[in-house]
Amino acid sequence: MRVLTGIQPSGRLHLGNYLGAIRQSVKLQEKADDCFYFIADYHALTTVSDPALLREAIHGVALDFLAAGLDPEKVVFFRQSDVPLVQELAWLLSIVMPMSRLELAHSYKDKLAHGKEATHGLFAYPVLMAADILLYRSDLVPVGKDQKQHLEITRDLAVKFNLKFGEVFKLPEGFIPEDVATVPGTDGQKMSKSYGNTIPLSGTDKEIKKAIMGIVTDSAPVEAPKDPETNTIYKIYRLLASPEEAELMADRFRAGGYGYGDAKKELLRAYHALLDPFRERRAALEAHPDDVRDILASGAAKARVEAEKTLHAARRAVGLE
Secondary structure (H helix, E strand, O other): OEEEEEEOOOOOOEHHHHHHHHHHHHHHOOOOOEEEEEEOHHHHOOOOOOHHHHHHHHHHHHHHHHHOOOOOOOEEEEEHHHOOHHHHHHHHHHOOOOHHHHHOOHHHHHHHHOOOOOOHHHHOHHHHHHHHHHHOOOOEEEOOHHHHHHHHHHHHHHHHHHHHHOOOOOOOEEEOOOOOOOOEOOOOOEOOHHHOOOOEOOOOHHHHHHHHHOOOOOOOOOOOOOOHHHOHHHHHHHHHOOHHHHHHHHHHHHHOOOOHHHHHHHHHHHHHHHHHHHHHHHHHHHOOHHHHHHHHHHHHHHHHHHHHHHHHHHHHHHOOO
16 A cells, blocks of 8 residues: 655644644554655745745755654655656646636635736646646545545546546555544644644744643633533643643633633643754754755655656556657
8 A cells, every 4th residue: 555645844743733734644654554645845936936935845844744743764755846747747637637627626716706916826726736646656645624526526537537648547545544633833824834823833932832821712811611512722732742741731620719820821731842853853854954955866766766657657558658
């Protein structure tokens, strides 16, 4: 079973990324026969227009995944743009992609609704994502709920291409991991870079403290009982702490006499208890940037071998070879 997943380097990764995509990816490397994990820098160009920021974000994503325990001996870990064959496959797929299907893509419509310019890159994003998946003959693709439609488009494209030109692509299966929690941001919404409500992974201790102490709360007085299930501090804390610690905080909130300030301090302690080992490993990797670049280059070389097989088959099918 081959698992494939990618993550955009659209900015510094945050606690939600760590508890979601990063930890899930590290778990999967122990279960799958082989894993292809890539940094989706072509995709990031639809949102990041500063070259220096993009380079920094690409390197930061690599550091975060490696520090979290991604093993280059078990995983093919690479930059998407280091295998540019994906762009040619995206073009071959585009010749069977109906415009009407792209116009109905939820992600495209959502980005337009949030003021994004209607560029071709944004519009054709699902085709490039399909090329990412099909190029490496992926069996299983972990997806978030917001990416489920893109996987459906990928499968439809594979079927259309195979019917028109012959059997080239295998149909990937998607799954939404059930043990990946939605992490609230500091304002109570889903934690997201686009909302500006994140708790950073790679920030300074001061930045992390500022983010946690800035979590939005209501005006209930210290002595008042509080419902932990509607409390952002508790919702984040229970994802970091042990079940016993989480239950203790919940009991304190229900009993009253427990203020939000004290709860935030406990959340800060839990953050450091869980993530300081990760942050130390990240700092050690950051001191040796050439080693990180070598890991990505080695992964890209392995990925190209697989990519060339698929692309040659697709080129032969359409008559280019």
